[in-house]
Amino acid sequence: MEGTPRHTVIVSHGSALRAVRVARRRYARLPWRPLGLIEQRRVLAACAPNRGDIDMGLLYREGLWDFEHPETPIEVLVTHRNQTRHRPGLRCHVCSSALPAGSILEIAPGIYSVSPALMLAQYARSHDFPEVVALAFELCGTFSLKESHVPGEICFDPSDHERESGYFESDPAIHAKELGRQLEGLAGIGNAKLALRAARHTLDGARSPGEAIMASLFHLPFAAGGFAIRAMRLNHKVPFSREARAISGMPYAVCDAYVPESHTTLEYNGAYHDLSSSRIHDERRTAGLKAMGITTDALNRIQLADIDALEAEAIQLYRRAGARYQNRAHAHRVKQVELLNGLRRAFGWPEC
Incomplete structure (x- = not known):
């Protein structure tokens, strides 16, 4: 030109x-x-x-x-x-x-x-799988970390250990399907193979690092340290029926991580959910979802540091879907802890 x-x-x-x-x-x-x-x-x-x-x-x-x-x-x-x-x-x-x-x-x-896809392939050359997954979820999510952030740097507000900090709301930089398509055309550049592996397990729409950690753990396959909940929709809108609207006073609910096969939504509750106004909103929303036949399971930051509690939740999701939880991955507990700590480290959370 x-x-x-x-x-x-x-x-x-x-x-x-x-x-x-x-x-x-x-x-x-x-x-x-x-x-x-x-x-x-x-x-x-x-x-x-x-x-x-x-x-x-x-x-x-x-x-x-x-x-x-x-x-x-x-x-x-x-x-x-x-x-x-x-x-x-x-x-x-x-x-x-x-x-x-x-x-x-x-x-x-x-x-x-x-491009974001080429950048992810370059990033994957010097970072491990959990860190690459974390960046893919960030690029495909509706949040962005501070430009100065580096994996391992703790980003807690020291005056409030429960509050997430260091990220901003934004439209996605790219969508997961397009990210995977572009990475397929970048074979041999950087570590496009690892980046493509991460992209294939990335979900669109995470709204915060906490949601991204939660979704990654439950969605990734057993071999990667996840719980292999394949059918999962982040920030999925559920229109309420007349009965649900009457009970909740709301026309719809947006689910953090909706698992349709289990009729369950996983909700990441940050510190702001402890506010009285947020608790009232959550109770009404939960009642409306219950009227729609959807169970709400809330996870907080403490539970996102407890791999036993997280696996117990995964077993419940399988049971509600009429399936049996069978994790036969070699050294699966080691892989689960490595994934959890890798994701936490990538987003600036302390390891557990």
């Missing part, structure tokens, strides 16, 4: 993750434009970054550079080692593989980013 700048910057890896989180916090969505194949090739060919030629002010305004930590390098993507530049504050990553259309997104004129 004639409008392609002579020199471009394509942020990648950790810089791209920071950029995605900044955009979702600012705009409550990811507003960047995906490139077509021809334009994408031109942009990639023009990326031979030099720190001295980069408009650092523009990168700062777009949230791609941390002014408070200028020693943190800007990570960029290039397609050939001849395009790399060895400069302080700049880290180049070579990707010579052909990228499918939509792998590069335009942030601003001359400034681009790798």
Whole structure:
């Protein structure tokens, strides 16, 4: 395209993750434009970054550079080692593989980013499976962590151990089905195999880290440390019947994690549920769901640290579905604890 700048910057890896989180916090969505194949090739060919030629002010305004930590390098993507530049504050990553259309997104004129799918494949190269699952749930959820967040960094408010902090509401950056489709076209790049494995077990619509941890544990297969509840819908809307509306005073309920085969909804109750107004709302909502034949099982942060309590809940879900809970995965308890702690660590929760 004639409008392609002579020199471009394509942020990648950790810089791209920071950029995605900044955009979702600012705009409550990811507003960047995906490139077509021809334009994408031109942009990639023009990326031979030099720190001295980069408009650092523009990168700062777009949230791609941390002014408070200028020693943190800007990570960029290039397609050939001849395009790399060895400069302080700049880290180049070579990707010579052909990228499918939509792998590069335009942030601003001359400034681009790798797509969420490509970023997840890159992330999977240096992170373990629970951390990759956590990021996939974040990208496909309606929440985004702080741009400065790194796995293992505790994000509790020290004055209130029960309150989640460090995340913002946002539209999804991508949907799970599309994430999986794009990762299939990125075979061999980063660790796309691990990222695709995580994407295939990712559900759309988690509203908080707590919901993502809960959904991951119950949804992932036994071999990964989960409880293999395959049929699960996050933030599923249940329209109420006339009787349910009369009992609850509500036209519908939105279930955190609805398991249709068990006629049960799992609800993650954060600290705000302890408020009197929230308790009244929860009681009315539970009564309405009961009138619809749906059982409500509430889990709090304490239970999300107790693998025995979580497995007992899984057994109940299987029983209500008329099935038998049979976890024959080798060393399944070890895998369950590793998954639980890995997810907690990824979202900044203390390990149990």
